[in-house]
Amino acid sequence: MRTFIKNIIGNEPYGYQLRVAELLLGGKNVILSVPTGAGKTWASIAPFLFAKVNPQLYFPSKMIYSSPLRTLTNSIYEDVAKVFKDAKIQTGEFNEDIYFESDVIFSTIDQTLSNFLCFPLPLSQAQANINAGALIGTYLIFDEFHLLDPKRSMATTIGMLKMLGNLTRCCIMTATLEGKFMDKLKDTLENNYEIITLDDSCSDKEIIGSLFPKKNKKSIYYKDSVLNAHQIAENHQRKTIVICNRVETAQKIYREVIALKEKAHILTAVDKNNIICLHSRFFNEDRKKTEVRLKELFGKESDANEQAILIATQIIEAGMDLSCDIMHTEISPINSFLQRAGRCARFANQTGTIFIYDVLDSMDRVSLNIAIEEEDKKEINKINNKFLPYEESECSQALLEIKNHDTLDGDIPKTMIENISKTSSNDLIRQMSLNSSGGFNQGKIKESWESCNKNFYRDTIRDIxxxxxxxxxxxxxxxxxxxxxxxxxxxxxxxxxxxxxxxxxxxxxxxxxxxxxxxxxxxxxxxxxxxxxxxxxxxxxxxxxxxxxxxxxxxxxxxxxxxxxxxxxxxxxxxxxxxxxxxxxxxxxxxxDTFKPLTKDTFYEHNMGLIGAFEKEFLPKLDFTFKALSDYLQLSDFSKKKFIEIIKLMIILHDYGKLNGSWQKPIQKYQFLKDGASKEILAHTDFDKNSRRDVELGKEAGLTKRPSHAGVGAYVSQEIIEDIYDNDFLKSSISMAIARHHSALSVSYPDFKINPDNYTEMQRLLTEFNCEIELEKENFRGNLEGFETDWYGERIAYLFFVRILRLCDQKATSNLRNYIN
Structure with missing residues (x-):
């Protein structure tokens, strides 16, 4: 392991990095807290890469790396993609893997949680149940955990991990969480979590010495004014970084600084091209060019004498290895402030000065006091909105604490966090545990599963x-x-x-x-x-x-x-x-070819295509998941062979409703009208919605009048699964996966009548896979039995099965010949 990590990062691994690998590969989960820049990213990723080349290890074959910031996600993805070429990125601006199919995915926390909550941000409501199963049997990494919203994304992440239990391996990473909070987090998660900090390794502390401030490394000053261009110009020395809370503020100050240089002839020593603005509202190509230039100006290898000014928002708080001599920052919550301060005098033997500004000017303060006296809530909210995207109370607490210090030397950052945690987060875990049914937003997670509605975003992920x-x-x-x-x-x-x-x-x-x-x-x-x-x-x-x-x-x-x-x-x-x-x-x-016409296939071919897709795309990667799921569902006798058997049975039954006479007749009529084909038992026609002739033939054949088909297979599977496996959870999860393999909210089945000729195709499949069962051939419409209990594990099993079914259905439909001999 030591040699493996050394080959990846280019130097000897720290002791704590080896310890992280030892724990994760040994079946434990990790809460990792080390300072910014101490190598925690590779500490979390290396065990997964090691397991990839050592498949005998019991470890997930898929990794999802989640971060609260797009810029951090982009930066880490670009670094890791150099080592793991097949890595994909899925954020709001990059949609490389909307179904989370790759083995290595870098994602924002919004994308990851929306998947589990069944409202995946890039997908429609009809497809809402596809991605949740991607987290089952997966190695989950959560970076910069302290930046998550405690009431929303943090609580939801904890709730999700509690619900998933042993179905994942997990590493939670942070730079600034207070020790008592991590202890409570460990106790809350229960599932074999261990805490690792540099306090466990004195030798690592000494080696990473440049990360620990020496005397007067970073001086801090509170400025009793709002951030402005003149203060930036007056205090500029070589490298200046300005961090604003809002994009509009950064844009305004950037234009003012440019105006000072061009019109007032101030900052003459700074090249105009070295005055740079960076925030979240840039296109990818422009942002990448800017980030490259920032590394040249503010990175470890930059020319210390080349003057530059960066005006940015909090997107540079994490993931960007930059440093400056002078920093100007608007007040923000203490964790955010310390992240920002990490970009001042970041490198060995540097010193720096940090100026902190209020977001309210003197007139705002007067107006706020008057509004409070007059109990004018509208005016109070209007003024406090200037603290967005943060809460006024968190910023005010941070400012009071900062005023007690004039440096960030030694253990002062830790002291700041602990002092504030006594008043704001000491009881945070307990508060999250009480926030909804089951605590940690678990009630909201279940509600979201039932509605698949993006309206739950605000309550479970991000208020802003x-x-x-x-x-x-x-x-x-x-x-x-x-x-x-x-x-x-x-x-x-x-x-x-x-x-x-x-x-x-x-x-x-x-x-x-x-x-x-x-x-x-x-x-x-x-x-x-x-x-x-x-x-x-x-x-x-x-x-x-x-x-x-x-x-x-x-x-x-x-x-x-x-x-x-x-x-x-x-x-x-x-x-x-x-x-x-x-x-x-x-x-x-x-x-x-995303919108190419359909390819005609028979009922038999289509089902065999799904079986082929399962065996080729899923089966080689499910060893960890099968073992973990059998333990999770307490199916002690349920082997890998039985999981394969039940998944194939689910596939065989999923389109049983297409044998329904009222579904099959229109599709056969359409194909006959189009090319005179004999009446094969079809799963799909070669209908092209962009062809006027095909649309007219479709109307004549009655394609749009066909009943839904998914519910029929779900209905007959209920009895079959119960008879074969005698397990209510398997019955409900398989039947609901079939019912919802085209729509995430289906609960019923239509009238159906399957004639002997059509049933022959189903009998052919059943015989081929040694299934000695007889299916019901006729019934009136009704509602499915649905889920048996309120236990979330039953839904999680369903989400595992429905993902396999839907993705195999997509693959076999779009590229049948790739999966059938």
């Missing part, structure tokens, strides 16, 4: 909901209907965008909205979709009406006539000179 925006013109609309992820997106706080839209509608923008023109659009699922092809993504752009702008979806398309983008300061609505700049294309776009 972000929206991904794409800048387009009229010429791009038709292409986006076909390829919705083709163009790059930017992230913006939802209510900021609502404010922009409202102001433009009121005529406050630089450009007046023309009569009949559109301002914003969103993707909607059209109504005229044939049932047999509902696994494909099909969307249409629809205008967002003024009365609906407060109810934006997570993806919004903006008209470039009224919104701007500038490579120097990003997305905006105020600066007309930056308008008419649409989103660039993604580096990796959808395959051109």
């Amino acid at each position: 909901q972000s929206v991904d925006v794409i800048l387009i013109n009229n010429e791009m609309i038709r292409e986006i209907n076909r390829f919705p992820f083709r163009y790059q997106s930017l992230s913006i706080y939802k209510w900021s965008l609502v404010g922009w839209l409202t102001k433009i509608l009121k005529g406050e923008g630089p450009m007046e909205l023309e009569d009949g023109d559109w301002l914003s659009m969103e993707l909607k699922e059209p109504n005229n979709i044939f049932l047999e092809n509902d696994e494909d993504q099909k969307f249409e752009l629809k205008r967002i009406q003024p009365e609906n702008i407060k109810h934006l979806s997570n993806q919004v398309f903006l008209n470039v006539k009224y919104f701007g983008y500038d490579r120097d300061f990003g997305l905006n609505w105020q600066y007309e000179e930056s308008f008419e700049n649409p989103s660039p294309r993604n580096e990796k776009v959808e395959k051109e």
Whole structure:
């Protein structure tokens, strides 16, 4: 292991890194707390990579690395992708793996949790149950855990891990969580967690000495004013980093600093190109170029005498190895402040100065005091909103504590955290445990599973909901209907965008909205979709009406006539000179054949294709999952062979409803009208929705009048699974997986009658797989039995099975010949 890690990171591993590997590969989970820059990323990833080349080890074959920040996710992905070439990234701006199929995935916490909650952000509600199963049997890494929202994403993550239990291996990483909190977190999670810190290794502490401040390494000063360009200019020395809480503030200060240089002839020693703005509202290509330039100016190998100024938001708090002589920062919660401070005098033998600013000026303070006296809640909220994206109380607590210190030497950061934790987070675990049924948002998780609605985002992941925006013109609309992820997106706080839209509608923008023109659009699922092809993504752009702008979806398309983008300061609505700049294309776009016509296949071929997809794509990677799931469901006698058997039975039964006469007759009629084909028992036709002739033939044959088919297979599976396996959890999870293999909310089955000729095809499959069973052939419509209990484990088993079924169905439908001999 030592040699393996050394070969990856290029130097001798620290003792704590070896200990992390020992614990994880030995069946334990880890809570890892080491300072920023001490190598915790590779400490968490190396055990997985080691297990990959040593398959005899009992360890998951899939890894999902989750971070609260897109920039951190992007940065770590780029580093690891150099070692593991097949790694994928899935964030709001990069949609490389919307179904979480790769062995190594780097994701934002929003994407990961939305998957488990059954409202995956890039997918429709019909597909909402596909991705949750990706977390089952997977190695989960949660980076910068202390940056999660305690009431939402942190509580939900803990609740998820408690519900998953032994079905995952996990590493939780943090730089600043207080010791008592980690102890309580360990006790809460229960499932073999161990805490690792540098306090466990004196030798590591000495080696990483440059990370521990020596006397006067970082001096801190509170400035009784708001952050402004003149303060930045007056205190500038060689390298200056400015960190703002909001993008609008960063953009404003950037433009003011540029104006000071160009018009007031201040900062003459700083090249204009070395004054840089960075925040979340830049396109990928521009952001990457900026990050490369920042490493050249502020990185460990940079020229110490080349002067530069960076004006950024909190996106540089983590994951960027930068350092400065002077830092200016708006006040933020203590964990955030200490993360920011880690970008000042970061490297060995450096010293630096940090200036901290309030977000309220003197007039704001007077107004706030008056509003409090008059109990004017509206005015109080208006003023306190200036603290966004943080809570006013957390910022005020941090500021009071910071004022007690003039350096960040020695154990002062730890003292700050402990002092504040006594008043704000000492009882945090207990509060999270009481927040809903089962604690840790477990009640909300179950509700979200039942509704598959993105409205749960705000309660379970992030209160400050972000929206991904794409800048387009009229010429791009038709292409986006076909390829919705083709163009790059930017992230913006939802209510900021609502404010922009409202102001433009009121005529406050630089450009007046023309009569009949559109301002914003969103993707909607059209109504005229044939049932047999509902696994494909099909969307249409629809205008967002003024009365609906407060109810934006997570993806919004903006008209470039009224919104701007500038490579120097990003997305905006105020600066007309930056308008008419649409989103660039993604580096990796959808395959051109995403919307190709269907391929005709028989009922038998389709099912054999699913079996082939399961054996090729899933089965080689499920050893860990099968063992863990048998323990989880307390199926002591349930071997790998039995799991394979029940999954294949699920596949064989999943389209039983397509043998229903009222489903099979229209599909056979259509194919006969089109090419005179004999009446084969079909699973799919070669219908092309872009062909006028095919659409007309479809209407004549009655394709749109076919009943749903998934519920029929679910209905007959209930009795069959119970008879064979005598287990209620398996019965419910398999039957509901079949019922919901086209729609995440199905609960019923239609009238069905399967004639002897059609049943012959099912008998052929059953015989081939040695299933000596007889299926019911006729019944009236009704509701399925559904889940047997309220235990979350029953749903988790269902989510495991339905993922396999749906993805195999997709693969066999789109590329049958790849999976059938």
